[in-house]
Amino acid sequence: MVNPLYLFAASLAAAFLLPLVDKLGRRVSLALVYATIAAWGAVALSYLWALLYAGVGARAFGTAGFVAPLAIMLRVGPEEAAGLLAISGVGLLAAGAMRRPLAEAPIGGAMTLITALMGMSGIVLTRDLFNLFVFLEIASISTYGLIAFDDRRGALRAGFKYMIAGGIASALYLIGVIYVYRFSGHLNLDMAAAAPGLFGGAGTIAVFFLLAALLVELKPFPANGWAIDAYQTADPGVSAILSGASATALLLALWKVMPLLGEAHLAAVAGSGLATFAAGNLAGARQGRARRMLGYSSVAQVGLVAAVAALDRLLGLGGLRFTYLVAGGLLLNHLLAKTGLFLLSSAIGDDEAARGGAAGKRGEGALSPFGAVVAGVLAAALVGLPPFPGFWAKWTLIQALAGRESWWLIALILGASLVEAFYVLRWLIAIVKGEAGALAKGERGTIEPGAPIPARIRLGAGALAPALAAAALVVSGVMLGWNLSVSDPLLWAPFAAAAILFAIDRAPGWLKSLLSIAAAAAFGWLAYDRLDGLRQLFAIMLLGGGAMYSFAAMYKGGARRGLHPLLSAATLALGSVLVAETPLGFFFAWETMTLASFLLVLRGRESRAAALSYIVFGLGGAFLLMVGLVAIPGAWSSGSTGSAGAGWPVFLILAGLLVKLGALGAHVWLPGAYAESDDEASGFLSSSLSKAGVFVMVVALAAFGRVLPFQATSMRILGWIGLATALFGALYAIYQEDIKKTLAWSSMGQIGYVILALAIYDQAGWTTALYLALNHFLYKSMLFLAIAGVIQRVGTRNMYEMGGLIKKMPFSFLSVLMAIIALSGVPPLSGFGGKWLLYSSLLEKGWYIEAAVAFFASAVAFLYLFRLIHTIFLGQPKPSQAMVREAPLALTIPQGLLMVVLFAVSAFPRLMLDPIMRVVGEAFDPVLRFEGSALVSPLGYWDGTLSMIVTIAVFALCFLWMIANLHNPQTVKQFNIVYAAERPFRPETTHYAWNFYAPYEKALGFLTRHRGERFWAAVGTGVDAVGGAIRRVYTGNGQTYALHVVLYVVALYLLMGAL
Amino acid sequence: MNALEVLAKINPVAASGAVLVLVGLWGVMAKPNLFKIAVAFSVMETGVNLVILSVGYIRGRTAPILDSAADAASASARMTDPVPQALVLTAIVIGLAVTALMLSYAVRLKAGGGGSSIESYGEEKW
Amino acid sequence: MMRKVLVTLAILGFALALLPLAYRAGVQDRPGALAAGYLDDAPRELGAANVVTAIVVSYRGFDTLGEVAVLFAATAGVGAMLTKKRLGPDAASGRGTPATEVLRTATGLLTGLLVMFGVYIFTHGHLTPGGGFQGGVVIATAILLNLMSRPESRLSHGLMTGIESLSGAAYVALGLLGAIFALGFLDPRILPIGRVGSLLSAGSVPLIYSVIGLKVGAELSGILEALKGDRE
């Protein structure tokens, strides 16, 4: 290994000579700067190689020809090497992005940049407590210089505050270090840690001072206003260095002094870190300015990393490997994502207006596709979505905490993570959808719906550094995942598909469609051996559905950029949910699905709010699921059934799934997500993706349903939740003017029936559930595909703006007709089978009132279904829609296929029911059985084939009579009818289909005041208010910040004394 | 232990250093003038330096320099602890650097027309 | 009011943490093992009469290198921040009252003496109290007197930068020589350690302290000039 001292020598020599070199021109001197930073990175890489692959052990280096205790020692071990790499990496990215300001400012800027990074590296390497102080000061003082180097007004203000806090911290450190020397007799860390004097009594206090200084430097809540101001105002490159490199160095410094710490110290670190994580994220929730928001996120993340290291020591979470993985993973994730995002915020051009630069104008507009991908990767990583390091770290952390039964810590960490996800993704949505300018001006993003789509922002060279950070995140995430033995290629297939399709995003849509279908087919082929009966059924809906929607996506011409990669990724993610064999693998697949579907929703036109609530609820549900999974040992291990000891965690899993399924109460994300995404994506979400939740619920209930606490009551409650979902879904649907909203609410209602049927928990109930799920897939696909065609042809989603399309789009009409007959459960189509099964199993179970309510709900469904078909296809044609044509083949072909399938399974119910009953029969004693073509329950019977024959026969009879008796009718046109109305102010009010069910609303409207929305809005307001209250701490006054720092230290001291 | 014994145990250098630290800290938190804050930091640093020195102090011994008072053979028996003295040298220089930068900031801020009170530089907040 | 109470509380709380610590540390009655080791070994190993200097320049020479870097970073920061362009024309010199006769006369008398004294201090750092920093500060005092007595005067910026850069580079080079010809980076034993107490002893310590003295003097002078506000 290279002696790191040479790097210090080289850096200092470069820095010292820089003013002279600068005489040769700024290009030369900047090249020297980059070369110096790169040298650190290269050496760090060589260290890592030697330590991890060449099998060389950690090594210590003496200075001045002596060794400890006389001389200062440097140590190169794995964490040091990684830290050096992180610092130089961030430094290089930031320095690259800062090329222009560095070139324009005096050479002092470049000099302090070198010394800052060298100082941080020294913090990482040294094993001497006082030498650590020297490097802390090199880093701090260089940072003070860097903050001000390009003379931003705000940065100057912030820099002074930064200095005040840094000054107090260094005084604390000095006091600490000298007394550590006094009580231990050493300045060398390892020797001091071995000395007895530091543990107990005054030694503890001495170590406390040392620790307090490091904690203050790590920006704990509430003593971190100074840092956040600096993040906000400094050059984004400097902010990136502060947030990424400096935090890495300081965390490693904390890591280094850990051996000196006693229990009380560790508790202080953990408590302070967690409080910072929670408070930082809450304060960030209110933040509209991008960089300040990133600042809050930074302090929060660093707090979490610090807490993790301390928690491991306190609770024994898993030792060194655990800390490397979790703290290291979180840190890596944080520093790359934050570096990327800070630099991205600079490339977008926000805040530049504050300097009067012309670049401020660039802030208006949406990101270019490439920029959007980069931003998406960075934000997704920050939020902890797969496959990035934060995801793996979060899982391992939660798993370890669950092993120690620290439920409150889990709740705190996940709650704060959710808040963080909320504001980070809000920002992502804003910049991707074109509100970057609004945010740059410090306002919360509001753009009137219907405003012209702003121009695309092309990042140009500014995208390089963020893109590199994003690439590093991807690579490290994949490596970490592999390391945690998530190495099943099928689990990674979604990302591969997305990457390949993104790469050819400019290719024509049909090509990408075909590739997507091929991908789904290949996935199914490869996974076939691992699919049991149940999984095969779901594979039809998930993979088959995905492929079908990929096909349908051809209905709009053009490249449809971004759609196919996301659709394909979501499809394959659904597939990987089916094949996952470990809890982690499953959760990975689940979160991948969440991510892909979120982006799919985001692609919609007016989908900002919808996408945000979709992902927040999606993540919230996923977190519940995750806690449930880690809390049950052996959950999701293949073939685990009826594991004892699974108690309340099962409820968490169920709750998470109910959120995902949009059960009443947690349904507020649903209408927006289903309505605002692209039309075929809506269909995919509603008919395919929602089945993933059903699938997991089936598996979870199959494994744990019998050992649930209070089994009967729990199931009854679950049933009522499903029932309420069904009823309210239908009730909400009938008042919608927006066709897709109608379908969205309808989906919610239909899923409600599935939940209800699952709760019945016997063979009849589960047969019902799976039958309903498959049927819902069939007819909801038909509806969404047909409606996609309609919307494409008429260009609106408001039903009252349509009418009489039966003559223009007869095939779509037929498809919708079949679908609504099936959906409403009218015999002889297969929907009736679902109704019959549902009522039979409910009555058999003895759930009579439930049966009555279900009957009511399904009657209500008639209302919206009739309205749907009537308003669109019947009634008066609109003159403006005279030229409408039938939907494109890409939509009608799948509909035709689905119709054939629908008829087949209606006439021959055993086609569908036999496989279902075979699957269900493995878990339950039979209640239902077939006698010939008749399905027999203890209460009654249903012969689908015979009823189909009778119906067809009767229908044919009547039809013949009608034809035989038809006497030369005269077909009349639209206006051959009496109209007597004047044109009022709002034209839609004259449309008979507007406010179609006014009397109904008068009678039962009180049921449909959206209480769910109000509740969640209140939760949101609450979080917002808490965040608002927290951030009032940050008054902007440097002295108040100083007071915070001192009070923080005092409070920590007193608390530690109390412990 | 009576009061006299307690007093005898007090390290006078440390005590005065600690008081200076508190005074400096008070100045940092209570005096809004930018330049006074810089001065308060100097006071605090001086206090810290005194505290550092106090640790090396041993009653009745000589400075750690070989001269007539102490030769190489009796060095460890007759000299004070040299380590804090070496450390304080570094600490002083670093303190100097901080003071210099802080004053530069103050000069630069004042030249920007914002006055010398820290209260007028609180634009970044919340 | 609230604020005053909080400040008082903060001070009291801090005192509560600091005073017991200082009290319990008390006064040592003999140096610890490490200190005794330095006292016994420094003269023998390095030939430095001043044990503190031996520690500062060699045993903990890496600290000193860092210390030089700190000062350097501060100078760079100050230099980048305080330029005439950034401060605006108003901030430049000429505001101050003209220097008094006493100051001007004293400056003329003292400048040479101060520079000489500074050089003495840093060249004898291994023998007597003092060293590169102290010497450099004394030299900078001479510059300060000149800046105060003739506000309109300019330092040669190029010269200062040159001294600073080259002396810094020389320090690093001396350190590297230690790595090549002796046992490690910054090892002063590249020259004979000589007889304890003589000027040419303690290996390269006097050399190192000399370049440090020059560097510190130049840097502090630069900071003083920058604070004056008329640097281009």
Added chain:
Amino acid sequence: MEPTLLGRIGYAFVSLFVITNYGLLLIGSMARISAKVQGRVGQPVWQPYIDIIKSSAKRNAIGHGVMFYLGPVFRLAGGIGTYMFIPAVFGSVVFRNFSDSGDLLLVMYFIFFGQLGMALGAGEGGHPYSAIGVSRGLAQMTAFEVPFALSVIAVAVQYGTLDINAIVAAQQGGFARWTLATNPLAVVAAIIAFLGMSGHNPFSVVIAPQEIPIGPPTEYQSNLLGMLQTNRAIFNGAKLVLYMNLFFGGATNIVAMVIKTFLIYFVNVFVGQAFPRFRTDQSIRFFLGVPTLIGIASVIIAVI
């Protein structure tokens, strides 16, 4: 002896013929009764026959499109189908129809078949009044289905089956075994629901015979209207038979069926003549109020 398929079809036609004629006569006689109550002479009892023949003979004046023509087909098929799934006379081979296709649930849902098709057919006519009538009708339907469903559940619970034949079988052996005697609350709820189902006063706002010129039928004329009129007879008959089977012990012969269904229908007309009309929202609230509670009570009784 199990009849052959051809035989079953033949029997079905017989059964259908009987119910059609009976339904027509029933309508005719009820209209006459209403007239008497209102102090008019009224139409002859066979007027429905005349209407159908006249309509079928007329030229079709207007057509709106495929769905327009299919509406009456759906409607009539719905009526006949519903009847076909109900055993009309207990123990009779001729009148058992195709009740082995499914149980009570099939019948309840097949009722919607005709209504849906009719609504769609009328919808294509494009006349706003059709839409208004349909929206009211559907809205009211959801409400009266609740007490109806509850009473059906009560019956199913009581007899432990959803098989109509089995329900009738369980009621054999005298009045005391009828649902009317064993669970009168279920019958009350069901009869109230029946008022809504048949659209007489006070729940006649759906077709609003005077104000809105009878909604969907407005647009239909000639043979299409004839089909609707035929359906009215069959459908009425089917529903009456269903009620009879569920609540009034069924019928073991044709005469019993005629008497029982006449009486059930008469209740309907009787109430219709005595009460004014509800607005739609009022009737929705009405059905979800007291009748629903009665229905719940009947389920509770059945469970006990």
